[in-house]
Each structure stands twice: as structure tokens, then as C-alpha cells.
Amino acid sequence: MTAAPDPMSDAALRERAARVIPGGLWGHMRSQGLPAGYPQFFQRAEGCRLWDADGREFIDFMCSWGPIVLGHHDPEVEAAAEAQRRLGDAMNGPAPVLVELAEHFTALVAHADWTIFAKNGTDATTICVTTARAGTGRRKLLVAKGAYHGAAPWCSPSVVGVTAEDRAHLLHFRYNNIRSLEQAAAMCAGDLAGVLVSPFRHDYGVDQELPTPEFAQAVRALCDRAGAALILDEVRTGARIDLAGSWEDLGVRPDLAAWSKAIANGHALAAVTGSERWRDAAASIFVTGSFWCGAVAMAAALACLRKLQAVDGIAHMRAMGQRLRDGLARQAAAHGFRIRCSGPPQMPMLLFDDDADAALGSAFCSLALQRGVYLHPKHNMFLSVAHRAQDIDRTLDVTEGAFAELAAGRR
Amino acid sequence: MTAAPDPMSDAALRERAARVIPGGLWGHMRSQGLPAGYPQFFQRAEGCRLWDADGREFIDFMCSWGPIVLGHHDPEVEAAAEAQRRLGDAMNGPAPVLVELAEHFTALVAHADWTIFAKNGTDATTICVTTARAGTGRRKLLVAKGAYHGAAPWCSPSVVGVTAEDRAHLLHFRYNNIRSLEQAAAMCAGDLAGVLVSPFRHDYGVDQELPTPEFAQAVRALCDRAGAALILDEVRTGARIDLAGSWEDLGVRPDLAAWSKAIANGHALAAVTGSERWRDAAASIFVTGSFWCGAVAMAAALACLRKLQAVDGIAHMRAMGQRLRDGLARQAAAHGFRIRCSGPPQMPMLLFDDDADAALGSAFCSLALQRGVYLHPKHNMFLSVAHRAQDIDRTLDVTEGAFAELAAGRR
Numbered sequence: 001m002t003a004a005p006d007p008m009s010d011a012a013l014r015e016r017a018a019r020v021i022p023g024g025l026w027g028h029m030r031s032q033g034l035p036a037g038y039p040q041f042f043q044r045a046e047g048c049r050l051w052d053a054d055g056r057e058f059i060d061f062m063c064s065w066g067p068i069v070l071g072h073h074d075p076e077v078e079a080a081a082e083a084q085r086r087l088g089d090a091m092n093g094p095a096p097v098l099v100e101l102a103e104h105f106t107a108l109v110a111h112a113d114w115t116i117f118a119k120n121g122t123d124a125t126t127i128c129v130t131t132a133r134a135g136t137g138r139r140k141l142l143v144a145k146g147a148y149h150g151a152a153p154w155c156s157p158s159v160v161g162v163t164a165e166d167r168a169h170l171l172h173f174r175y176n177n178i179r180s181l182e183q184a185a186a187m188c189a190g191d192l193a194g195v196l197v198s199p200f201r202h203d204y205g206v207d208q209e210l211p212t213p214e215f216a217q218a219v220r221a222l223c224d225r226a227g228a229a230l231i232l233d234e235v236r237t238g239a240r241i242d243l244a245g246s247w248e249d250l251g252v253r254p255d256l257a258a259w260s261k262a263i264a265n266g267h268a269l270a271a272v273t274g275s276e277r278w279r280d281a282a283a284s285i286f287v288t289g290s291f292w293c294g295a296v297a298m299a300a301a302l303a304c305l306r307k308l309q310a311v312d313g314i315a316h317m318r319a320m321g322q323r324l325r326d327g328l329a330r331q332a333a334a335h336g337f338r339i340r341c342s343g344p345p346q347m348p349m350l351l352f353d354d355d356a357d358a359a360l361g362s363a364f365c366s367l368a369l370q371r372g373v374y375l376h377p378k379h380n381m382f383l384s385v386a387h388r389a390q391d392i393d394r395t396l397d398v399t400e401g402a403f404a405e406l407a408a409g410r411r
Numbered sequence: 412m413t414a415a416p417d418p419m420s421d422a423a424l425r426e427r428a429a430r431v432i433p434g435g436l437w438g439h440m441r442s443q444g445l446p447a448g449y450p451q452f453f454q455r456a457e458g459c460r461l462w463d464a465d466g467r468e469f470i471d472f473m474c475s476w477g478p479i480v481l482g483h484h485d486p487e488v489e490a491a492a493e494a495q496r497r498l499g500d501a502m503n504g505p506a507p508v509l510v511e512l513a514e515h516f517t518a519l520v521a522h523a524d525w526t527i528f529a530k531n532g533t534d535a536t537t538i539c540v541t542t543a544r545a546g547t548g549r550r551k552l553l554v555a556k557g558a559y560h561g562a563a564p565w566c567s568p569s570v571v572g573v574t575a576e577d578r579a580h581l582l583h584f585r586y587n588n589i590r591s592l593e594q595a596a597a598m599c600a601g602d603l604a605g606v607l608v609s610p611f612r613h614d615y616g617v618d619q620e621l622p623t624p625e626f627a628q629a630v631r632a633l634c635d636r637a638g639a640a641l642i643l644d645e646v647r648t649g650a651r652i653d654l655a656g657s658w659e660d661l662g663v664r665p666d667l668a669a670w671s672k673a674i675a676n677g678h679a680l681a682a683v684t685g686s687e688r689w690r691d692a693a694a695s696i697f698v699t700g701s702f703w704c705g706a707v708a709m710a711a712a713l714a715c716l717r718k719l720q721a722v723d724g725i726a727h728m729r730a731m732g733q734r735l736r737d738g739l740a741r742q743a744a745a746h747g748f749r750i751r752c753s754g755p756p757q758m759p760m761l762l763f764d765d766d767a768d769a770a771l772g773s774a775f776c777s778l779a780l781q782r783g784v785y786l787h788p789k790h791n792m793f794l795s796v797a798h799r800a801q802d803i804d805r806t807l808d809v810t811e812g813a814f815a816e817l818a819a820g821r822r
Contacts, residue, residue, distance in 0.1 A: 013510050019525075020513040022690050026527050027699025029504045041507055045499035053507060064501040067701055072499060088456035088483060090475040090677035092785065093440045096452055096464060099424050102431040114430075116437050119530040119679055120700040130564060134572030151699045152563065153541060154577075158697035161545030165576040166565075235701075261701050266501035268530055268679050268702035279433050286569035288438025288562045289531040290478055290646075290672050291679035374503065 010053040013041045027151065028065060035362040035377060037369055045072035047386040050374060058374035059395050061324075061348075063382035069239050069262035069317075070307060071386020077265045080303035084296050095295035101302045105263075105271065108305060110244040111253040112273035116282060118292050121235035122150030124258035124270040125196065127287050129154075131256060131274065132194035132229035135281030140188040142181065142195040145172040146203045149196055149233050149258075169193075175201040176211060178218040185222055194229035194256075195219055199237045199246030200343060205358065205378040207351060208343030216252040229255040229278065235270070239263050239308060240317060240346050240382070264301035268294075308385070314346070317383040320392050321345030324383075327396040335403040349380040360406070367402035421464040424452045438562065439476060446773040446788060448780055456483035458797040461785060469785040470806050472759075474793035477672035480650050480728075481718060482797020488676045491714035495707050506706035512713045516674075516682060519716060521655040522664040523684035527693060529703050532646035533561030535669035535681040536607065538698050540565075542667060542685065543605035543640035546692030551599040553606040555586040557614045560607055560644050580604075586612040587622060589629040596633055605640035605667075606630055610648045610657030611754060616769065616789040618762060619754030627663040640666040640689060646681070650674050650719060651728060651757050651793070675712035679705075719796070725757070728794040731803050732756030735794075738807040746814040760791040771817070778813035 005012055017040070018024045024040070025031070031040040039052035048071055050060045063069065070077060084097060098117070106112040118124055129141055149155045153166040171188065173181040175197075185192055197219055201209035223230040232254035237246045239262040245253065255278055260270035268291070274282055308314065322345040332339040337360075338353035352360040361377035368375050373395050375381060416423055428451075429435045435451070436442070442451040450463035459482055461471045474480065481488060495508060509528070517523040529535055540552055560566040564577040582599065584592040586608075596603055608630055612620035634641040643665035648657045650673040656664065666689055671681035679702070685693055719725065733756040743750040748771075749764035763771040772788035779786050784806050786792060 008507055013507055016510045016514065020510070020517045022525050022527065022685075023694035025505065025704075027697065027703065029699070029704050031504060040504050041509075042502040042504055043498060043506065045502050050499075050502060060503065062503045064503055065701065067501045072502075087454060088461075090478045090679075091453040091456050091461060091483075092471065092473045092475055093442060093451050093453055094436065095454065096419055096424055098452075099427045099431070103427065106431045114433050116433065119702065120534070122700060123531070126563065130572035132572075133574065139574050151697055152537065153565070156697050161541035161543075161692070161696040163544065163550050163580060165579040168576040168579075169574060266702075266705075268501075268705055268708075274433075281572070283434035285572045286438065286562055286567050288440070289533065290476065291530065291677075292438065293436075293440050294677075294679055297679075 010039045035366040047071040060374045061381040066261035067266045070265045071384050077303045081300040084299035089296045094293040097298045101298045109273045113276045116272045118270040121260035122152050125150045127272045128231040128256040130285045131282045136193045138191045138193040139169040140191045142184050144175040176215045192226045192228045196231040198233045208349045216250045220252045232257040235260045265304040267297035267300040269297040313385040317346035320387045321383045323392045331403045335407040346383045371398040373398040421450045446777040458482040471785045472792040478677045480673035481676045488711050488714045492711040495710035500707045505704040508709045512709045520684050524687045527683045529681040532671035533563050536561045538683045539642040539667040541696045542693045545696050547604045549602045549604040550580040551602045553595050556583040587626045603637045603639045607642040609644045613791050619760045627661045631663045643668040646671045675708050676715040678708035678711040680708040724796040728757035731798045732794045734803045742814045746818040757794040782809040784809040
């Protein structure tokens with residue numbers, strides 16, 4: 001007689017989920033895209049560490065796919081959230097913290113004169129596009145080919161269940177390619193409402209690519225010339241690159257920007273910021289959600305943004321990301337692997353040369369996972385303020401072992 | 412010398428908000444639609460009571476426009492949320508509570524074989540429509556004229572910033588009008604993907620209208636004949652009419668249903684439920700959000716749904732709503748007003764006869780507000796389990812005074 005299988009094990013939970021959830025899970029957190037051995041379910045989290053349903057502990061480099069920027073259970077964020085929770089969360093209107101957060105955020109973000117809060121990154125990108133259309137009376141939107149801007153029918157990476165009309169006014173350009181941008185704009189005649197662009201190229205499965213200053217300036221010049229909105233999609237980058245806006249170092253400011261993920265350290269919040277020119281347009285559209293005035297997530301965001309400033313969290317994440325990147329580069333070279341670490345150090349993408357279907361990268365990540373480090377073989381990763389030097393060094397001990405075993409398997 | 416105005420008063424907060432938020436606030440919670448004297452900002456909430464930024468206390472009949480179904484700070488819900496919060500909320504994947512909630516919800520909802528969770532009601536209605544299109548390979552969607560199904564470009568009550576293509580495949584019928592339904596369906600030829608319909612008519616500013624059994628059956632028969640999806644929009648009604656589904660008493664089951672608002676007692680959560688026929692379609696589409704696997708809202712939902720069952724919360728809300736309605740009817744008649752209370756007692760709409768622009772209704776609500784009761788003159792209201800008989804009776808004391816003053820002003 002064998003013991004009954006644990007109904008709360010990752011394997012059992014997957015079986016149970018497959019019965020009551022189509023495909024076992026929706027969207028980007030579905031583990032089918034990950035190498036074998038990756039868990040689907042997580043029982044707890046603390047700082048930069050996660051424990052899966054089977055109790056395995058990992059140093060985490062996905063940060064919940066971005067939201068966790070200070071680490072899980074950050075004491076300042078959770079104290080602020082709890083204080084607001086004791087007062088009220090969803091009420092018949094906002095709490096005063098809405099005003100405090102909006103004041104703080106518009107002061108922090110260089111281009112911002114106003115803000116609107118929502119729940120999903122997709123809410124924020126959609127509000128930006130609707131505002132651009134309202135403010136111009138035009139329809140066409142330029143987006144980079146392959147860029148992810150959300151999961152609504154107009155922008156989803158999949159066209160299943162989507163109609164042609166949902167994307168009728170989208171035109172594509174190639175990231176960092178000024179000529180393709182201008183060609184796409186030329187096709188809009190007088191109907192260009194906006195250009196929606198990520199601060200850097202962070203497409204799935206390919207090297208990340210920072211914008212050339214010339215490209216960013218060309219987007220700005222094009223929008224100025226056309227009277228169209230430059231919409232920066234900060235959903236993935238916001239609060240990790242530059243609190244004032246990810247293109248500040250390039251001297252290029254957007255008209256509208258979409259934010260979510262990290263701004264409230266894991267609490268569900270999204271935001272749109274805009275400049276004065278677009279205020280009336282933003283006031284003229286109807287957008288809302290049952291929980292968009294929820295006060296707890298706003299209190300969390302205010303504490304999160306303040307702490308990121310107070311501890312210079314971005315410099316810390318950058319330094320920790322660089323420490324990881326340098327270590328990985330040394331180890332890879334020592335073991336005879338050619339790897340590429342692309343993007344800002346605090347949002348690293350790790351790819352192997354000559355690695356069709358990321359087979360080698362997946363094998364490497366599986367070996368790291370077995371040793372207690374959660375990496376992603378095809379998506380950019382994320383550092384948090386909770387990653388300290390000893391966590392990076394412990395990670396590098398693990399990756400040293402993973403490279404060594406990978407090299408041994410090759411011989 | 413006068414004292415400096417309190418920067419946290421409702422008036423000061425509105426001024427501050429006007430500077431950093433377009434129009435002072437977005438969406439349905441913007442107080443501009445309410446009579447003069449209504450607050451915009453709320454400092455705290457408890458049970459069925461709210462305190463505005465100026466410290467005024469109200470017995471509340473909006474329940475945060477629906478989400479608060481057990482009352483603010485329900486101890487069971489908050490204990491479950493806190494227990495999950497101590498473990499983890501947004502992680503690299505869901506927590507086990509996702510499976511427990513999905514199992515519970517699909518067992519509870521009569522038509523449901525599976526579920527998907529999201530954050531906004533609009534997410535849920537959009538997922539239903541996308542699933543219907545994926546599962547049929549068709550495009551057309553029938554919706555009732557004037558019905559609210561969310562605030563995305565395809566369904567927003569405003570067309571500012573929206574393109575004609577966003578609504579290219581929508582056709583309209585009149586609620587409870589079988590002939591207009593069939594006429595709209597006939598215009599779709601073989602391209603009908605689904606019919607999206609609310610369990611009852613709850614349009615802004617007009618009497619609520621329950622569906623005739625014949626109408627509900629006709630929607631079902633039409634969808635069966637056409638192979639299209641019957642999509643029930645339970646966002647506003649869910650967890651207040653019938654936990655198994657709001658058309659259970661009519662014997663009519665949907666293929667897909669959209670849920671949000673009350674299912675997690677104020678925590679941000681939405682859900683889609685579907686029957687077996689639509690499972691593969693739901694698995695084939697790509698929908699996601701950064702916080703859709705957030706575990707705290709799921710733990711809250713599980714506790715909320717369990718408590719609603721355990722205490723028969725719906726029967727209680729219905730009884731309290733009836734007590735309110737009966738009292739209002741007696742008082743109105745005694746003071747010579749003709750009023751109409753429409754819809755289910757637990758989601759009452761109160762309108763005055765011969766009341767252009769709801770001037771009389773607004774005056775009545777203002778008088779009630781001054782006396783400590785928060786009503787809405789043009790939108791359906793909501794009861795919660797936290798409304799006890801003494802709260803209703805205290806409310807009726809207030810409305811007696813409001814009717815009396817309204818009558819005095821008339822003479």
C-alpha cells in the first residue's frame with residue numbers, strides 16, 4: 001500500500017488545475033513555456049526568495065515577472081498598505097492617498113503633469129492610445145513589430161479570437177530603425193494619433209536592444225512634426241531604469257506613458273502619466289474599473305516609490321545586476337560557452353550563442369533551478385532591491401556548478 | 412487672521428486632485444454626476460458605514476458601487492487575506508489557493524466547468540467575447556442597446572477616442588424584446604459569435620427591468636440554433652442574486668459568464684466561467700495581466716463565497732432590501748410622492764414619477780445625505796450582509812425626514 005499523493009504538491013495541483021482552468025493556466029505565468037522541472041505553483045515568498053508548492057527554495061530572478069522591485073514583504077510598503085487597509089480600500093470614491101500619490105508621481109516623473117490610475121498594464125497602454133486618439137481626432141498608431149504592449153484584442157501577441165478590425169489602425173516599424181519608422185508614418189497621411197514604443201527593445205526570446213539616441217530623438221521629432229502623441233510603454237521598465245522616466249538619460253520625454261508592474265511592489269496598480277497638452281483629452285474619455293480607486297495599492301505605491309528614492313534602489317539593482325552579469329560572463333568563458341547578456345543590468349536577458357530553440361539556455365536554467373536559482377531562458381529577468389551581494393554570490397556559486405555540468409555533458 | 416484651510420478636507424482634496432488628475436477623477440466614481448453636497452473622498456469604512464474626508468458618517472447603499480457584499484472589513488475575508496498575505500501574493504506563478512478557488516467557484520456556478528481569473532469586470536467581458544470568437548470562428552456580437560458591459564474601446568459608453576472599427580461587429584437589440592433580438596441576429600448571417608446580456612436590465616437613470624422568462628429562453632434558443640455563445644454579464648449582479656448564476660430561477664444557463672465586483676468583497680478580482688464546449692476556445696486565446704495570479708484576492712474570494720453560502724447572505728440582503736423598499740413606499744405615499752423601486756430588492760433603483768433630470772430624486776438624496784444616508788439618485792444601489800435591520804430602520808428614520816422636508820419645500 002502506497003501513501004496517498006499529496007494533493008497540494010505541484011504535480012497534484014497541476015492535475016487539479018487542468019480540470020478547472022483551461023489549459024491549466026492562462027497567460028504568461030503558464031509554466032509550459034519553461035524548461036522541464038520548473039514549478040507552476042508557489043507557496044510563499046520573502047525578499048528575493050521563493051518557495052514552490054513542493055517546498056523547494058529558490059533565489060528568484062523573475063520578481064513575479066517584474067512587480068516585485070523591493071523584494072517580497074517589504075516592511076515599509078506593507079506597513080503603509082496595512083495602515084490604509086485598517087481605514088478602507090474599495091470605498092464609494094478614492095481615499096486622500098490618491099491625491100498624495102498623484103502629486104508624488106507627477107512630481108517624480110519628468111514629463112508628467114497629471115496621472116490616472118488603473119489595475120493592468122493593458123489598461124494603461126489602452127488609456128494612452130484612447131487619449132492620443134481623443135486629443136488628435138486621428139486613428140493611426142505606430143508600434144514596433146514584435147513588441148509586447150498588453151493582452152487586449154488590439155495589442156495581444158496572439159490573434160486567436162481577435163478580429164482584423166481590432167488592429168485596423170496599427171502600423172508597424174522596426175525598433176531602432178528610423179527609416180522604417182518614417183515609412184510607417186508616411187502611410188498614415190494626416191491620420192497619425194501616436195507612436196507607442198518601449199524604452200528599450202525587450203521582445204521575447206531575442207537580445208534586448210537599447211535605443212540609439214538618434215532613434216529616440218527621431219520618434220520625438222516625428223511626433224512633434226505630426227502633432228501626434230509619443231507614448232512610452234514603461235509597464236515593464238518603470239521604477240527600474242529611472243524613476244523620472246526611462247528616456248531621461250537620452251533627453252527625450254514622452255507625451256503619455258503607461259506604468260504598472262513595479263510601481264506598487266506587487267500590489268495591483270497601473271498608471272498613465274501625461275503632459276499638459278493631453279490633459280483635456282484624458283479628461284474627455286471614459287475609462288474606469290471597479291477597483292481603480294482601491295486605496296491600499298495606492299498607499300503601497302507611495303511607500304514603494306519613496307523607498308526606491310530613499311535607498312537609491314535603482315543604483316543598487318544596477319550594481320547587483322552588473323555583479324551577476326560579470327560573474328556569468330567569467331564563468332561562461334571559463335567553461336567554453338559564448339553567452340550574451342543584453343539590456344540594462346537590472347533587467348538582464350541571458351542567451352547562448354548558436355542555441356536554436358534556446359535548448360542550451362534551457363538546460364542551463366534547469367541545472368540552476370535544481371541548485372536553487374530561478375532564471376528564465378527566454379524572457380528578460382529582473383533584479384530587486386532585496387537582492388544583496390551575498391545573494392548574487394550564492395547565485396554565482398550555483399551558476400558555476402550549472403556551467404560545469406553543462407560543459408561536462410557536452411564532452 | 413483665519414486658520415489655514417485643512418489640506419485634507421474634501422474641498423481641498425478636490426482642488427489638489429484637479430491639478431494632478433484630468434477632470435479631478437476618472438470614471439464612475441467622479442462625483443460630478445452626483446447631487447451637490449456629495450463627498451468625493453473617503454477616509455474610512457466599516458461594515459455598512461462610510462466616513463468621508465470631512466469626517467461625516469453615512470449608512471452606505473452603494474457598497475463601493477457593488478464590490479462590498481459582506482460589509483467593509485469582514486473578519487473572515489480579512490483573516491483569509493492576511494493568512495495568504497503572510498505567505499505571498501504576486502509570485503512567479505499562482506499559489507495553491509488558485510486551484511481551491513477555481514474548484515469552489517466552478518462547483519458553485521451551475522453552468523461552469525472551468526474558470527479564468529482577472530482584475531477588472533472589463534477584462535472578464537472581453538475574455539468572454541474573445542473566447543466566443545475563438546470558439547466559433549465568427550465575429551458578430553449582439554448586445555442590448557444602452558447596456559453597460561465595461562469601459563474598453565469596444566464597449567465603453569463613450570465613443571470619445573474610440574474608432575468605428577472598435578465596434579465594427581456589435582449589433583444591438585432591445586432588452587426583453589425577442590423580436591429585436593431575432594432581427595439583430597438575422598443581420599449577422601452565419602457570423603454570429605455570441606449574445607452578451609445582463610441578467611436584468613440595470614441601465615443608468617431608468618427603471619430596472621427583470622427579464623421575462625420568454626426573453627431569457629429566446630436568447631438561449633437563439634444561441635443554440637446559431638451555435639453562438641450566450642454570455643451572461645454577472646459583473647454587477649454576481650454574488651447578489653444567486654450564487655449559482657442569476658438566471659438559475661429562470662432555468663436558463665449561459666455558456667460563458669463574466670464576474671467581478673462582489674466576488675472578493677472589495678479585493679480586486681474578476682472571473683470568467685464557461686461550460687465544457689468552450690474550454691478549448693478559452694485555452695486557445697492569450698489573455699493575461701501582471702496581477703491576475705495575485706493570491707491574496709483569491710483567498711479573499713474563497714472566504715467571501717463560503718461566507719455568503721454559510722450565512723445565506725443573499726436571502727439576508729433580499730430581506731433587508733425589501734424592508735427598505737417597503738418603508739420607502741409607505742413614506743412616499745404618506746407624503747404624496749409617487750416613487751418607483753425597481754429591480755431585485757438587494758439591488759434597488761429608486762426613481763420619482765414625473766421627475767425630469769431626476770431633480771426631485773437628487774433633492775431627496777441630498778436631504779438623506781445631510782442626515783447620514785448615502786443613496787444614489789440615478790444608479791442602482793446595493794445592499795450588503797452588513798446591513799442589519801437596525802441600519803435599515805435608522806435609514807428609514809432618515810428618509811422619513813427627507814420626504815417630509817421635500818414635501819414641505821413643495822408646498
